[in-house]
Structure formats: structure tokens, C-alpha cells
Amino acid sequence: MNALEAKRYWIALTLIPNLSPRKFHILLENFSSPQEIWEAPLTRLREIPGFAESAETxxxxxxxxxxxxxxxxxxQLGLxxxxxxxxxxxxxxxAIPDAPPVLYLRGEYIEKDKLAVAIVGTRRVTAYGRRIAQQFAGELGRLGFTIVSGLAEGIDTAAHRGALKANARTIAIIGSGFARLYPQSNKKLLEEIVSNGCxxxxxxxxxxxxxxxFxxxxxxxxxxxxxxxxxxAPEDSGALITAxxxxxQNREVFAVPGSILSESQRGCHKLIKDGAKLVESVTDILEEFKDLRALFTVRREKPAPAKKPPLSPLEEKIFSxxxxxxxxxxEIVGKTGLSVGEVxxxxLTLALQGLVQELEGKHYVKLP
Structure with a gap:
């Protein structure tokens, strides 16, 4: 008997559309094996408290x-x-309530992945959000954390990419079956993740x-x-469901603050009001993992901010x-009163000094 055939009835039960994780667990508690569940007659299934109403379907x-x-x-899918x-x-x-009885994987989950932090947020990401997600994923990844996210466009994609750029492990949890992957736009990203995570x-x-x-x-x-x-995350974001x-599940919840004028930050601000820890740096996250302090002595103290190099009057005017x-x-031209050539x-010189980054559509941001 091959490995898949040995799990035949576990797999079979995931083919039942109305079998929620909770109902799956109820059945596991009332039968000795998935095969016994699969072969149980309707009369027996109707006798099970919490499952009787679902038995016929x-x-x-x-x-x-x-x-x-x-x-x-x-x-065929190599799962x-x-x-x-x-x-x-x-x-x-x-250890969580209603843990998924069956998992389908590509790649490999390893012991090291128990040290993981999830990074989530909106699909309608801003340049600020993308940069912060990549930055935190990279820094946490370099410290040895596996980065978990949901493969969605936006913050999830930025988190996965930040981890991959740091040569760190990352795990994507998809909201569909592998044959119906969503979003299709992240098919290539999925292959990169599987090569350095799962x-x-x-x-x-x-x-x-x-x-x-989802x-x-x-x-x-x-x-x-x-x-x-x-x-x-805006107030209606699925990221708040994850929080x-x-x-x-008795996990820590962290939130990055943003502009009070931005709709996309309101969910984060609500989480902070409700008790989530406001995070400005990786150090703020590490402080909550007291059992890991010995592993991260390099991050116990916040690094001194890098000194800004001396700027010319022209550069200073633009940077301000x-x-x-x-x-x-x-807008930069209008605010500074400088010519297009001067701006x-x-x-260009500010970007070469690592102080400014050019984004799509002739937009520019100050780098932290």
C-alpha cells in the first residue's frame, strides 16, 4: 500500500463540502478511524450529537x-x-481548537518552522505598507523566524518576497485547493516559496x-x-479575522501604525486601541518572546539611527x-519652487545616498 492509499479515507472526508473542521473532529471522536466514518450508515450518523442535522447531506x-x-x-500535483x-x-x-485534520502540502514543513511569525494585511497595499512588510519579513527572517502569510496580493506578497530576499523560510497558506490556486498572479511566487519553505x-x-x-x-x-x-489593514480587512x-489561540498580536488620514490604516489603529502591541521595529516584537531573548541578543537594544550624510542646500530643500x-x-517641484532639472x-543624488526611493508613476518616498 502506498502512502496516499494509506490515507485514503482521511482524503475522502475532505471531499465532503459540508464537513467543517469542527464536524470532522466530532466524527473522529465518535469513530475509531476515518474508514469507519466513511462506511458508517445514515442511522448511526444521525445518532451523533452535534452531527445529526448534517448526516443526510x-x-x-x-x-x-x-x-x-x-x-x-x-x-499529479506532487502533494x-x-x-x-x-x-x-x-x-x-x-494545539489549536478545530485543527485541520488533513493538510495538503507542497514543499516541506520542518522543525525550524515552529519559530514563526505571520505578517498579514490588505490586498490594496500602499507603497508604505509594501515597504514595511518587506522590511519586517526580511529582518525577522534573518533572525531565524519563518514568515507565514496567505499568498494574497498586497501585504502577503510583500511579506513572502521580503523573506525570500533575506534567504529565509516562508510558508504560504492558500485559501483554496492546489488545483484551483488563487490568485493565479502569484503562481510564480508559489514556486519560489516551495523551494525555500512550503x-x-x-x-x-x-x-x-x-x-x-479565506x-x-x-x-x-x-x-x-x-x-x-x-x-x-482597513476596518473590513480579512487580516483582522486573522488577528x-x-x-x-493565545498568540501575540502586533500592529504597525500609519497615517490617521488613511483608510487602509484604520484596522491597525483599531487593533492597537483594543490592546494589540504597537510596533515600530523588530525589537518591539522580540520583547514579547521572553523565552527567546538568549537567541536574539543582537536585537535586545534598538540600533542607533544611521547619521544622515551632509546635504547640499538643494538636496536639503527637496528632502524636507x-x-x-x-x-x-x-508636487515636489511645486512645494520646493525649484526647476524640473534641479529636482x-x-x-538622483538623494537616491544614490540611500535617503530616497523612486516608486512607480514618478512617486518618491523618504527612506527610514
């Missing part, structure tokens, strides 16, 4: 399930299947991304992590009107 879906097709597809019965099941995840989901390969799949997967993002850092899961939020070239020259 369960049986109807069971009749339609094509287990052999699922096994074939899992093999590893890990269940609650397996020693390699992620220990941090095993991607995982609790959904069978053909499960499509739906509104309900909030459900968010508990895995927080469950795998020691803490969740929210970088940029709530983190609190329920720049912000950490993007400013358009034309171009000044921005």
Missing part, C-alpha cells in the same frame, strides 16, 4: 465522491498529505476559492505562528518636503 455527498480521482490528482495521526503534523497547529491548505485540490474559505484558512496562518503582525483567531508616503514629482538632479 454528508451521505449524499459521500455517494458522489470520487476518491480514486482525488488520489490521482494529488499524485504531500499530512494528517493528525502523523508525527510530522505541525505541532503549533495541533505551501499548505486544508482544502482538497478541487476546492475553489470562496468567501468562506476566513477559515486564516486560523491556520495564526495557528502556525507565535504572533501575528498586521501591517496595513481575532490569534487572540483565541518628502514624506514616508509617496509624493509625486510634480531631478537632487532626487
Amino acid at each position: 454528508f451521505c449524499a455527498h459521500r455517494e458522489k465522491a470520487n476518491i480514486d480521482r482525488a488520489l490521482e490528482q494529488i499524485a 504531500t498529505v499530512v494528517t493528525l495521526d502523523d508525527a510530522q503534523y505541525p505541532e503549533p497547529l495541533r 505551501a499548505m491548505t486544508e482544502f482538497a485540490p478541487e476546492v475553489a476559492p470562496e468567501k468562506w474559505t 476566513p477559515q484558512r486564516n486560523r491556520i496562518i495564526s495557528g502556525l505562528s507565535r504572533g501575528v503582525l498586521v501591517v496595513e 481575532r483567531w490569534a487572540l483565541e 518636503v518628502l514624506e514616508f508616503e509617496p509624493t509625486h514629482f510634480d 531631478s538632479e537632487g532626487l
Whole structure:
């Protein structure tokens, strides 16, 4: 019997659309094995407290399930299947309520990944949010943390890329099955992640991304992590769902502040009001992991800020009107009263000194 065939009935149960993680656990508590669950008659399923109302639908879906097709597809996609019965099941995840009974993986989850921080936020990312997410992911990654996120566009993508750039491990938790990957725009990024970390989901390969799949997967993002850092999030962001899961799972919640005028920062500010730790540097995160202090002596004290190099009057005039939020070239010209040529020259020299970065659409930001 091959490895997949040995998990046949675990996999089969993930093919049932109405079988939530909680109901899956109820069945596991009432039967000796997934195979016994699969073969149980309707009369027996109706007797189970907390499951009786789902028994008939369960049986109807069971009749339609094509287990052999699922096994074939899992093999074609090169997936590893890990269940609650397996020693390699992620220990941090095993401890959460309603832990996913089955995980589909690409890449490998390793012991080192227990030291993880999640970085999440809005899909509608600003240049500020992208830069901060990459910065924190890189710094935490270089310290040995695995960076966990959800492969979504925006902050998630920036977090994964920041980790990869630092040659750190990163884990993507997707909100669909691997055959229905979302978003398709991050297909190439997924391959990079798998080469230096892993991607995982609790959904069978053909499960499509739906509104309900993302909030459900968010508990895995927080469950795998020691803490969740929210970088940029409006009040209706799914990142706040991840933060709530983190609190329920007794994980730390961190939030990066931003402009009070920005809609995309309101979720972070609400989290801070509600007790999340305001974070300005990686040191603020490390302070909450007291058991790890010996590992991070290099980060116990905040590094002294780098001294700004001496600037010419032209450079100083331009630098003084720049912000950490993007400013358009034309606005810089208007605020300084300088000519287009002078502003171009000044921005170039400031960029060469590492003080300014050019963004898309002739926007510029001051670097921290």
C-alpha cells in the first residue's frame, strides 16, 4: 500500500463540502478511524450529537465522491498529505481548537518552522505598507523566524518576497485547493516559496476559492505562528479575522501604525486601541518572546539611527518636503519652487545616498 492509499479515507472526508473542521473532529471522536466514518450508515450518523442535522447531506455527498480521482490528482500535483495521526503534523497547529485534520502540502514543513511569525494585511497595499512588510519579513527572517502569510496580493506578497530576499523560510497558506490556486498572479511566487519553505491548505485540490474559505484558512496562518503582525489593514480587512483567531489561540498580536488620514490604516489603529502591541521595529516584537531573548541578543537594544550624510542646500530643500508616503514629482517641484532639472538632479543624488526611493508613476518616498 502506498502512502496516499494509506490515507485514503482521511482524503475522502475532505471531499465532503459540508464537513467543517469542527464536524470532522466530532466524527473522529465518535469513530475509531476515518474508514469507519466513511462506511458508517445514515442511522448511526444521525445518532451523533452535534452531527445529526448534517448526516443526510454528508451521505449524499459521500455517494458522489470520487476518491480514486482525488488520489490521482494529488499524485499529479506532487502533494504531500499530512494528517493528525502523523508525527510530522505541525505541532503549533495541533494545539489549536478545530485543527485541520488533513493538510495538503507542497514543499516541506520542518522543525525550524515552529519559530514563526505571520505578517498579514490588505490586498490594496500602499507603497508604505509594501515597504514595511518587506522590511519586517526580511529582518525577522534573518533572525531565524519563518514568515507565514496567505499568498494574497498586497501585504502577503510583500511579506513572502521580503523573506525570500533575506534567504529565509516562508510558508504560504492558500485559501483554496492546489488545483484551483488563487490568485493565479502569484503562481510564480508559489514556486519560489516551495523551494525555500512550503505551501499548505486544508482544502482538497478541487476546492475553489470562496468567501468562506479565506476566513477559515486564516486560523491556520495564526495557528502556525507565535504572533501575528498586521501591517496595513482597513476596518473590513480579512487580516483582522486573522488577528481575532490569534487572540483565541493565545498568540501575540502586533500592529504597525500609519497615517490617521488613511483608510487602509484604520484596522491597525483599531487593533492597537483594543490592546494589540504597537510596533515600530523588530525589537518591539522580540520583547514579547521572553523565552527567546538568549537567541536574539543582537536585537535586545534598538540600533542607533544611521547619521544622515551632509546635504547640499538643494538636496536639503527637496528632502524636507518628502514624506514616508509617496509624493509625486510634480508636487515636489511645486512645494520646493525649484526647476524640473534641479529636482531631478537632487532626487538622483538623494537616491544614490540611500535617503530616497523612486516608486512607480514618478512617486518618491523618504527612506527610514
